[in-house]
Amino acid sequence: MNHDVITDEYLEKMDAYWRATNYLAAAQLYLLDNPLLREPLQKEHIKKKIVGHWGTVPGQNFIYVHLNRVINKYDQDMILLSGPGHGGNFFVANAYLEGSYSEVYPNISRDMDGLQKLCKQFSFPGGISSHVAPETPGSIHEGGELGYSIAHAFGAVFDNPELIAACVVGDGEAETGPLATSWQSNKFLNPVSDGAVLPILHLNGFKISNPTILARLSREELDAFFKGNGWKPYYVEGSDPKEMHRKMAETLDTVVDEIKAIQKNARENGDTTRPVWPMIVLRTPKGWTGPKVVDGNKIEGSFQAHQVPVMMDKPEHMQILQDWLESYHAEELFDENGRLIPELQELSPKGDRRIGANPHANGGKLLHDLRLPDFRDYAVDVPTPGSVEKQDMIELGGYIRDVFKLNDDQKNFRIFGPDETMSNRLNKVFEVTNRDWNNPIEEGTDQFLAADGRVMDSMLSEHMCEGWLEGYILTGRHGFFASYEAFIRIIDSMAAQHAKWLKVCNGLSWRQPISSLNLLLTSNVWQQDHNGFTHQDPGFLDHISNKKADVVRIYLPPDANCLLSTMDHCLKSKNYVNAVVASKHPRPQWLTMEQAVKHCTQGIGIWDWASTDNGDDPDVVLACCGDTPTLEALAAVDILHKEMPDVKVRFVNVVDLMRLEPKDKHPHGLSDVDYDTIFTKDKPIVFAFHGYPTLIHELTYTRHNHNIHVHGYHEEGTITTPFDMRVQNKIDRFNLVIAMINNIPSLGNKGAYLVQKMKDKLVEHKTYIHDVGIDMPEVAEWKWSGLK
The missing domain is CATH 3.40.50.970 (Thiamin diphosphate (ThDP)-binding fold, Pyr/PP domains)
Incomplete structure (x- = not known):
């Protein structure tokens, strides 16, 4: 015809x-x-x-x-x-x-x-x-x-x-x-x-x-x-x-x-x-x-x-x-x-020209794996824990820059985000590409704009950036969406819809796997002391954790080397919704790259260099998840060791949040035996968490050890100092020390003087910030002592 x-x-x-x-x-x-x-x-x-x-x-x-x-x-x-x-x-x-x-x-x-x-x-x-x-x-x-x-x-x-x-x-x-x-x-x-x-x-x-x-x-x-x-x-x-x-x-x-x-x-x-x-x-x-x-x-x-x-x-x-x-x-x-x-x-x-058979509508058929640089080449040198300070997102930016380089001929990778690439410290990508922009450009005013740019952040709409990314990966390409943590909530339902799509696709043999929907949450709740209350909301983790376990993954790397390892894994993965929470501010670096790879591979681990139980039963387990909770937990164990060196603390860090959930509920979950080996069956657990405390309780409520006390975000904080944000929500070092002492029954009244000292420090902190406007030097300039 x-x-x-x-x-x-x-x-x-x-x-x-x-x-x-x-x-x-x-x-x-x-x-x-x-x-x-x-x-x-x-x-x-x-x-x-x-x-x-x-x-x-x-x-x-x-x-x-x-x-x-x-x-x-x-x-x-x-x-x-x-x-x-x-x-x-x-x-x-x-x-x-x-x-x-x-x-x-x-x-x-x-x-x-x-x-x-x-x-x-x-x-x-x-x-x-x-x-x-x-x-x-x-x-x-x-x-x-x-x-x-x-x-x-x-x-x-x-x-x-x-x-x-x-x-x-x-x-x-x-x-x-x-x-x-x-x-x-x-x-x-x-x-x-x-x-x-x-x-x-x-x-x-x-x-x-x-x-x-x-x-x-x-x-x-x-x-x-x-x-x-x-x-x-x-x-x-x-x-x-x-x-x-x-x-x-x-x-x-x-x-x-x-x-x-x-x-x-x-x-x-x-x-x-x-x-x-x-x-x-x-x-x-x-x-x-x-x-x-x-x-x-x-x-x-x-x-x-x-x-x-x-x-x-x-x-x-x-x-x-x-x-x-x-x-x-x-x-x-x-x-x-x-x-x-x-x-x-x-x-x-x-044939494939039929709308119902078009390969673009079954994007896994067209998917080519990204050529990725070796993330180890971007390692931060960490001679000893806490001896180096870096910005995690800046370090990641060098790795992502080279992902663009290696895949330039394929044109199958883009970054998406609402006008926040520079703010989120991915500046290095502009060494090799620009922002996508097909409108007039004002010389001397505009930065990094071009019709062939591959950074999709020139529209201030989370909905649009997320939708573009979904369409991009559904048709067989790769990318990630970087957003302020509080405003990733704008696309809560979009991420949920995509998770539901993937859940159904996992049951369809003819639907070929596509690259994962990678969501990078930065400018997070603990870094919003200057923007204030409206910019504080870690609730995306609660929302996405309730989606099907075969689809959802949540990672909170504590430093740059862990972030590099995590993002490399996410960019290689298929058919997941990966949520990664990362810091963009200067932070101490804790793990060498070799240590980070081992830690991220396991998703959870005892940091022996930060523990004082020396292989014995601990008096208390101090756990943490997220960059800021890790910093404060380490400062807390440092204080407790100096003041009460006989108290045995086991220090646990969590990168893969779903490791906390039982194995029969999530494929990343720890078995009860492995969980009890780390957290014990009955010792008190003080847990410093990045987000809302209830999420940790939800993930662990069927575990043997219910003696868990979670410190996290409690909807407190406005224009204040970085440390005061932590104090107002009681994830700071002083409140963590108090929590450990108060939950070790064997101490009796031995910790009373240290509890009083910590309370005095909290009062001193409030007075200082109201008088001077910045955090006390002993907080702002604190360094990990190595438990000396």
Whole structure:
């Protein structure tokens, strides 16, 4: 078939294909059996509970069918992202008709038996969800939480010069903050080295029960909105299928020609000037082609079409459903075996060009491991613990700089973060790359901006940076997201959605592993004495720790060498969400690289050089997790040893937080035997933790030793000194010493004078900072003594 010429005959066949997709989408909602109505529709053919959505489906089917023609005409590499969230039956119907679905799920065969199973499984116990989920071939975007479709689409096309990501934007979704910001993503697209995003705003007029804002704007106002955001909108509007097919086909040809012309000019002439990219505004009735009226209520063209248009709770509904399904004339579309007739089948693209089979939507197929430098080459020389002071993130920056160097020819690695790369001390990366920016640059004012930059931090939106990264790794590349710890909370739900995506993918053999979602949390709670209370929130760890254990990993390296080892591991890993909390401020360095590798490999360990139990049973276990808690715990053991040298302290440091959880709950968890070997079964444990204390209790509540006293963040602290932040939350050295003494029963009253001395120090500290404005010299200038 000649896909280049838009003849009436071709459009009639497209309409027939569209009818087939609409029929299968409606059948998935309702039918348990009798999938092509080859016998009169009976009550037993209908699902007892009908769950799903219809309103967005016909319009998205319309788009899919037309994208098929474009793919064929241009031999175009194209994926489709469905932003509306609901209506997964549309994507399943199209993937089934093109054959990609049955290739992944042979049990859903292309015959009557397969059709019956296809219909039954939708929104049915043991079946598939109503969203475009990980189980759906061709999908990289579930849309369960609205707002991220365009961000994912742009992430997919960065460094993918031949790919077009067609992105359906629901008009309800368009009202979310992240989606509204997403229109600015065109300012970061390089027409030379990146692909293109084709947004298709689907205006069907209604949300669940309200009209949508953009659908009620005048053409003039809508036009001004998109042009003001740097887009060139093309409008396809109407309800008559014959007219709409021709409008859509002609518009798509115009738009794709325009995209290719932009790219040709940029690539042949080296012109990276930001172009005005085209987009489509498609206005169709909600629930298009469905029932017009049910029980006196208008359905098509109203919010009533959003979910299930006919509830089947009245006898007359059976006839409404039958008339609706029969209106698509399935008998003209499928042969006697239940297979789409050949003349319609030939409209579908072939092989990997099919949307449901495109390798970019199964990114692990395209994934190449990063070439990584040996992280040991970036080691901080630590002659003795605490003898050297460095900034962990600056040291990491040299390693990441060279990751860029080694993978420059592959163009498969980027950093993402909201205007914080310099603040987070990754400055060294700008020795080899720039920030991505496709807008005017002011010489003498701007720093490190270029159209081919690979640092994605020129937009102050956590949502956008996270969405770009997700799209980037879902299509087979690598990267990480660096953010202030407190404001990583903005993307809590995005990280959760990705973790859920990975959890499902782990059960799908055909989904190839992708690089991990690496989240680097710095500018953390204990470094926010100057920004104050609003910048203090370590709660992301609590949030992400509750996701599936086969997906989530949490690391808190105490120094630069441990951070280097940890990040090297994370960049090599696949199918995880890795959360790493790192310091960016000058800190003492504790471990040599050799020690750090051993420590990080084990994830937890007794630091013998900081312990005074000398292999005996300890009087107390002093544990710590995080850079600042480690510093304060070491200072505490130093004080206790000088003042009461007979007290036996076992010093434990935790890098891999999930080592605390039992082995039967997390693959990194310690067995009870190993846990008891480190922490004992009954000795008091004083635990200095980076985050909220309750998380440690949650992770350890089934362990034998419940004699644990956790010091962590208690929502205290404003503009103050660094040490006072620790004092206000009682993770400081003085309070840790008090806690150890008070929880060693064998001491009796022997520690009373030291407890009083520590309390006096706390008063002295408060007086000093209020008078002088900085921490006491004995705190600010403290050095590890080596327990002399």
